[in-house]
Amino acid sequence: MADILDAAEWDLVSRGVRQRVAALERFLGDVYGPGRVFDDGVVPWRLAYTSGEFRREVAGFAPPNGVRVHVAATDLIRDEQGEFRVIEDNTRIPSCATRVAGFPSRLLAALRAAAPQGVVDPFVVMLTPGAAHSEHAAYAEHKSLARLLGVDLVEGRDLRCHRNHVYAHTGNGRCPVDVVYRQVADDWLDPMHFRPESRLGCPGLINAARAGNVTIVNAVGNGVADGRLTYPYLPDLIRYYLGEEPLLGNAESGRLPWHIGLRAFAVNDGRDVAVFPGGLTQAWERCG
Amino acid sequence: MRLSVSWWLRIAHVTEVSYAGPVLTSFNEARMTPLTLPTQTTLEARLTVGPGSVPVWTYRDYWGTRVTSFELPEPHNHLVIRSSATVATAAAAAPSDSLSWGAVRYAVARSRLLEFRLPTPLTTMGPEAVETAVGDVSAMAPDDAAAAIAARVHERVTFLPGATGVRTGAQEAWDKGQGVCQDMAHVTVALLRAAGLPARYVSGYLHPDPWAEPGRTAIGQSHAWAEYWAGSWSALDPTSLAPVAARHVIVARGRDYNDVPPLKGTYRGAPERAMSVKVELTRLA
Numbered sequence: 001m002a003d004i005l006d007a008a009e010w011d012l013v014s015r016g017v018r019q020r021v022a023a024l025e026r027f028l029g030d031v032y033g034p035g036r037v038f039d040d041g042v043v044p045w046r047l048a049y050t051s052g053e054f055r056r057e058v059a060g061f062a063p064p065n066g067v068r069v070h071v072a073a074t075d076l077i078r079d080e081q082g083e084f085r086v087i088e089d090n091t092r093i094p095s096c097a098t099r100v101a102g103f104p105s106r107l108l109a110a111l112r113a114a115a116p117q118g119v120v121d122p123f124v125v126m127l128t129p130g131a132a133h134s135e136h137a138a139y140a141e142h143k144s145l146a147r148l149l150g151v152d153l154v155e156g157r158d159l160r161c162h163r164n165h166v167y168a169h170t171g172n173g174r175c176p177v178d179v180v181y182r183q184v185a186d187d188w189l190d191p192m193h194f195r196p197e198s199r200l201g202c203p204g205l206i207n208a209a210r211a212g213n214v215t216i217v218n219a220v221g222n223g224v225a226d227g228r229l230t231y232p233y234l235p236d237l238i239r240y241y242l243g244e245e246p247l248l249g250n251a252e253s254g255r256l257p258w259h260i261g262l263r264a265f266a267v268n269d270g271r272d273v274a275v276f277p278g279g280l281t282q283a284w285e286r287c288g
Numbered sequence: 289m290r291l292s293v294s295w296w297l298r299i300a301h302v303t304e305v306s307y308a309g310p311v312l313t314s315f316n317e318a319r320m321t322p323l324t325l326p327t328q329t330t331l332e333a334r335l336t337v338g339p340g341s342v343p344v345w346t347y348r349d350y351w352g353t354r355v356t357s358f359e360l361p362e363p364h365n366h367l368v369i370r371s372s373a374t375v376a377t378a379a380a381a382a383p384s385d386s387l388s389w390g391a392v393r394y395a396v397a398r399s400r401l402l403e404f405r406l407p408t409p410l411t412t413m414g415p416e417a418v419e420t421a422v423g424d425v426s427a428m429a430p431d432d433a434a435a436a437i438a439a440r441v442h443e444r445v446t447f448l449p450g451a452t453g454v455r456t457g458a459q460e461a462w463d464k465g466q467g468v469c470q471d472m473a474h475v476t477v478a479l480l481r482a483a484g485l486p487a488r489y490v491s492g493y494l495h496p497d498p499w500a501e502p503g504r505t506a507i508g509q510s511h512a513w514a515e516y517w518a519g520s521w522s523a524l525d526p527t528s529l530a531p532v533a534a535r536h537v538i539v540a541r542g543r544d545y546n547d548v549p550p551l552k553g554t555y556r557g558a559p560e561r562a563m564s565v566k567v568e569l570t571r572l573a
Contacts, residue, residue: 035400045402056350056547161315162361164345191554192315203315203554207357210347 005084005262013084013264014275016248017074019238021266021273024091024225026241028068031224032059042240043233053223055186057193061210064117065270068219070110071096072268073278077251077261085251087261089231091222093183095138096145096265100276103265104148110269111149114215115178122178125168129184129200130155142183151181161204164211180205181217189220293379295534296331296572299493301371301510303551303565309558310363316553319491319540320371321346321354327380328538333373339364351547353540360555369551374572379533380523386431387519389484396486401517403543404486410457410544411478411489417462418482425483430518437479438514438524445472447527454545469527470545473512476526477544486517488541491548493569494528495535500571508569510550515541 005013030037031048038045048054073094076084096107108124115122126149128134128142146153152170159177160167166177182201187194189201208214224230235246263278301320322330335356337344344358360367387395396405407413413421421440425433444465451466458478461471473489480487494511513525513532523532540548 038400041398045398045400049403049406059350060348160313162359163343192317192552196554203313204359207345207347211345 009084010277012247013076013262016084016086016246017072017264017266017275018273019242019244019247020074020086020089020234021069021072021091021268023234023238023241024072024089025067025069025268027230027237028091028219028222028225029062029066030241032068032221033062037237037240040240042236043230047229047233048224051224051227051229053186053221053227055221055224057206058209058220061212063114063209063219064212064215065114067110067114067268067270068222069225069266070114070217070219070268071107072218072266074264074266075261076248076264079251083249084262085249086234087251089226089234091226092218093185094265095141099148100265100278102274103267103276104145106267106269106274106276108149108151110267111151111179111181111217113269113271114217116212116215119178123168123175124149124151124179124181125154125159125170125177126151127154127156127159127180127182127184127201129188133200134183138183149181156184156198156200156202159202159205161202161208164204164208164213166202166205166208166214177214179215179217186220186223189216293534295377295495297375297377297493297495297537298570298572299371299373299375299537300568300570301493301565302567303369303371303563304366305368305563306366306561307364307558308561310365311367311555311557312361312363314360314364314367314553314555314557316358316360316367316551318356318358318369318371318551319349319353319548320369320550321356322373322375322492322537322539323352323354323541325538327378329376331374331376333371335369335371338368338370339366351540351542353542353548363557373537375537377534377537380531384520386429389426389430392430392486392518393484396484396517401486404488404517405481405484406543407478407481408543408546410455410474410546411481412457413459413462413475413478413482417459418479421462421479422483430485430516431522433483434480434485434516434518434522434524437483438476438526438529441472441476441479441526442529445475445526447472454549469512472526473514474544476514476524480514480516488515488521489544489548490515490523490538490541491545491550492539493537493567494525494530495537495569495571498530498535500535502571502573505568505570508567510565510567511536512545 069091073090075088126146188198190205191198192203193206238246265276265278321333448466458474461467477487515523542548
């Protein structure tokens, strides 16, 4: 990575990503809570109300350690002046194809820290759509990450909800589940609340989370924070929630240079956000 | 001073579903418990599920509705939900001074009211129907426009059970000219929004008899009507055209039916064979 950016630049990128994730986290807590940012006129109500990713099903209850963005991916490019700028955030299901030292252990720590109140040794599972419903590379990635994290890889049919608790039926019998690190999109997660025909999730999951008995990682409804509609407001959200100037600017649309970009992963355990370099991306392909 | 016309109503709402064969892992939510509001007090409410005694869990959803959630993990051939409530209702408060169209527009653009101003799939109507139905209402005051819309919907859509289903949208009901209270409420909500007013869909009950004697039980049904905002929320019942007052019991309010279904669920197993709903309404006082 040395020829792409130096240590001082990485320091700025990692602080900037940390700041950005902190603002996105506060924004999501506000969207699914009091809605101050709308009442104060910083972001129009229209943004939430016209977003297909605003999930009213999860409004009004907070996740156990307050974290909704446990893992995020931020894509950056260098602009014509050589400054790094953010082109996209992913607070939903970032593909964690990074093997940077320290990342998996940090992610596992964040998953465990997300467990419901009072759980001492949480049971974490990784929920995949399965080989038949994932791209080949994505499913291979799920298998390898689960192995790296040391958690069970399960599919919807392996999970059962009962009285607002979730159980996994694995090779080791029936285990109560505390944290579901899901690779299944919101729409497919719980046929009781979302797409009724879905077999990729588990009916009862949302109400188990509402009851505080299981944590879904990343939280349901995060898509309202990382879409094209919210992106232009990020600098304002950083000023509004954190009272700071943004360390990383947005890229001006239509002026994207023909330049290789950088992906950064952020992992939030509720106490601290750790940022890891996630490799290079081909920015021009992503932005057209 | 006017006498406050208040009713005490007892509601017994029984829903029975039977299946063509065994059903398992059934997860459901009922939205049947009346709200407590300035114009309505729920004195007592109870919801039980069978066969047997199925544990239930309640929460309040985004719209403020009391939701009862339950599951039936064991194989079963039928399902029965008994919801009962005692509610004190009151005549609607006299509407406060309503705003001008411009003032409504200004308020809507800057507040949560916008959520009730935007169309949903069930409350989207095409430009032709909108022009026919509300093309001329901007010349009226908002309250008069809303009353005219309800009257036009009542005239256009004939009450005919079976003509539409729970998934029928406003445009389809308008084109058909037939439907039930749900359809009339959807068309009314759609047209109120098209005219520029925030509007919401209300799910509840209506006692059929304005002169009901206390103690006598009447057969009623689930009912739906509409509310609009022109400075404060006011209600309209396009099905009965009766004032929304002591005979109406409010259970839930949302953008359309999909936000407030009395019963929804998911299960594995045999298809549904029959569903029967019985609503008994008794004026107690």
